[in-house]
Amino acid sequence: METESPNNPQEGLAPSSGERAAVEDNRLLIEAVQKRNIQLVQNLLERGADVNFQEVDGGWTPLHNAVQLGSEDMVELLLQHGADPCRRKKNGATPFLVAGIVGNVKLLDLFLSKGSEVNECDLNGFTAFMEAAVYGKVDALKFLHENGAEVNLGRKTKEDQKKLRKGGATALMDAAEHGHVDALKVLLDEMGAAVNARDNMGRNALIYALMSSREENVEAIARLLLDHGADVNVRGExxxxxxxxxxxxxxxxxxxxxxxxxxxxxxxxxxxxxxxxxxxxxxxxxxxxxxxxxxxxxxxxxxxxxxxxxxxxxxxxxxxxxxxxxxxxxxPAEDWNPQNSRWGEALKHLHRIYRPMIGKLKIFIDEEYKIADTSEGGIYLGFYEGQEAAVKRFCEGSILAQKEVSCLQNSRENCNLVTFYGTESQGDCLYVCLALCERTLEEHLAMNCRGAAENAEDEFSRSALLSIFKAVAELHLVGYAHQDLHPQNILIDSKNAVRLADFDKSVKYAGHLQEIERDLEALGRLVLYVVKKGDIPFETLKVQSNEEVIRLYPDEEIQDLIRHLFSPGKNLQTPLCEMLGHPFFWSWESRYRTLQGLGNESDIKVRKATSEILKKLNQGPHEPSRSFDQWTSKIDQRVMRKMNKFYEKSRNFYQDSVGDLLKFIRNLGAHINEKTNKDMKLKIGDPAQYFQKTFPDLMIYVYTKLQDTEYTKHFPQTHDLPKL
Incomplete structure (x- = not known):
C-alpha cells in the first residue's frame, strides 16, 4: 500500500478547473440522456464528455440509460461517439440485457450486430430472455427465441449462492411468478418450455406462481401450467x-x-x-x-x-x-431418542412431524432426510414398523429394484448383509426398506483409521474383511453375485458391525461364473483398500492390473490372500468358504496358540529329522529370505540364554531351524509365567505380540507348508463357515 509523502507538492491539491469541468460534463451527459435532450448530448460529447462514463452507485453508462428509455436515436448517437455496446453495470448487466427488460426488439437486434451474445447474463444469471419473461415482453421473447436464446436455461449463480441452492430458475418460472399469462402461453405453446423444470431448490413454475403475492392472474396461470402437465406434488420452500x-x-x-x-x-x-x-x-x-x-x-x-x-x-x-x-x-412424544447417532436430529424431526403412512412406512422425500443419491430415486431416512430405516426409492417396475429385492429376499439368512425389512409401493414408486446404518466403510476409514500404528494388531481390518468375505460367500452359495463391491456399498452400523449393501446390480448366475470372478477380483482390491486404511483410493485400485495390486502391499500374508482371490482355482462357487480359514483372519493370540500346538508335536520336540512335519517345514535352498532366518540371534539374548539352560546337560541347544523355533515358542509359553522367570516376562511381554512382530511371516510360511496335511488340526476352527 502506498503512503503519503509530505515532500510531494502535488499531494492533496484540489482538481484543476479543467478536471472539474470534465467531471461536471460527464454528470451532465447522464442527465441529458435521462431527459432525452439529444442536442445537449451531442454538444457535451463534442466538448469531450466521456461517452463511457459510469455512475458511482450502479455503474450506469449513458448507453444503459438510453436503452432503458428505449431512445433508439440516442443509442445510435452514443454508439457513433464510441459507446461500448458490451459495457457492464456493477451487477453485470449489459445494454443488451437492459433492452430485454424494456422489450425493445430493434435495440436487441442492434446489440446482437454489435457483438452481444444472445445468452449472455449478468452476475445474478439473468439473460435477456429471462428479463423479457420477468417483464412480460412477448415480442422480445419471440425475437430472442428466433435468434437462439435457450428457453430452458437455468439461472447461473455464483458458487457461494449455489451452495445455498440459489439459482436455477428458468424464464417460465419468471413469467409464472410475475403473472404474465401471454408470455406463459408463448413459452409453453410456441417455444416448448419445460413445465416441470426445477430450480436449485427443486421448485417448478407452478410453485413460483403460487408463491407470488400477485392474485389477479394466479388462477389462470395455474390452470395453464396444470393443463400442460405441471407436477402437482412438487415442493417449494x-x-x-x-x-x-x-x-x-x-x-x-x-x-x-x-x-x-x-x-x-x-x-x-x-x-x-x-x-x-x-x-x-x-x-x-x-x-x-x-x-x-x-x-x-x-x-x-x-x-x-x-x-x-x-x-x-x-x-x-x-x-x-x-x-x-x-x-x-x-x-408423538417429544422426548423420543433415536438409536442412530449420525442421523439423530433428522430422525427426531421425522418422528415428531405428521406424515401419511405408506403401508408400514413413514417417510418424507425431502433433502433434510436424504442419505445418499442413487441412479434412480435416492436413499432416505424412514420408519418401517417403527424401526429406523434407510429407504431406497425406485421407479415402480425398475429392473434395478427387481434385482435388489430378489437378492435380499433370497438372502434373508445372511446375517452379514444389511437387514431387509420389506417393501412398500405408492403411485409410481417402490420403497425398499433396510436397517439404518451409521456410515460407509469409506467414511469409517477416513474418520477412524488414518494414522493407525504400523506394528499394532489390525483388528478392524480382520473383522471387517471377515464380515465382507462371509457376506459374499453366502451370496454365492445361494446363487447370487454382487457385482458392485465397493467401499461405499459396505456399511457400518451403530454397533460397528460391517454390513454388505446395495444389490441393485446383483445377478443370479446359472453356470456362468464370470460374475463370481468379478466379485473375487473386487474383493482382492477391497482387501488392499482396507488394510491400507483407504490411503489408496478404490478407484485407483480398480484400474490397476491384478499383479500391480499384489505388488502394492509387501506383506506376504496379504499377498497370499489376494493372490488366492485373483486365482481361485476351478471350484469358483466355494473358494471364499475355504479362504475364511486363511491366517489373515486369525488373531495374534490364535496364531500364537497354533504355533505352540505345532511346537508340541513329538517329532518337533525330539527333532526327528525323518518326520513328515520337519521335512515340510525345512526351508529349501532357493527359497527367499525370511524374518526367522537365523532366528536365535533375533530373540532377546538374555531370554535365549535362559531358555538354553534347560538343555545344558544334554548340550542339545536351540538351532536355527523352523522346527526348533516352534519348539522354542511352545517351551517359552510353558515357562514364561513362572515366578522364577519374571525377568523374561518383562523382556518378552505378551508372547503372542512378541512373536508376531519379531517374525511376521512365520505364520503364513507354516500355513503354506502344512495346509494340506494332518497338522491342520492345530489351525484355528474356521470362522462360522457357511454350510455348503
Missing part, C-alpha cells in the same frame, strides 16, 4: 406443496382446481408435518377444509378439533368429529 400454498392463500378456486388433478396427494405435508387440512383449520377456512375432507384428507394430522374449537368454529368442529377426528389426539 419449507417443503410446501402447491395444495398447501393454495390453502395458505385462502384461494378456494385454486384449491378446487388442484384437487381435480388426477395424481394430487391431498395428505402430503410440508417440512414441519403440516397437511393442507391442518393449514385450512388453522386458517379458519371451513369451506376449504370440507373440500379437502371430501377428497380424502386424513383427520389424524394434528389437534384439528382443539384448534377449531379454540377458533370458535363450532360447525367445523362438528364436521371434523363426524369425519373421525379425535378430541384426544396425542402427537
Amino acid at each position: 419449507r417443503g410446501k406443496t402447491p395444495l398447501i400454498l393454495a390453502v395458505e392463500k385462502k384461494h378456494l378456486g385454486l384449491v378446487q382446481m388442484l384437487l381435480e388433478q388426477e395424481h394430487i396427494d391431498v395428505n402430503d405435508t410440508d417440512s414441519e408435518g403440516n397437511t393442507a387440512l391442518l393449514v385450512a383449520v388453522q386458517g379458519r377456512q371451513e369451506k376449504i377444509a370440507r373440500l379437502l375432507c371430501n377428497k380424502g384428507a386424513h383427520v389424524d394430522c394434528g389437534n384439528l378439533v382443539i384448534i377449531a374449537r379454540r377458533n370458535y368454529d363450532i360447525s367445523l368442529v362438528e364436521f371434523l368429529l363426524r369425519n373421525g377426528a379425535r378430541e384426544d389426539f396425542h402427537p
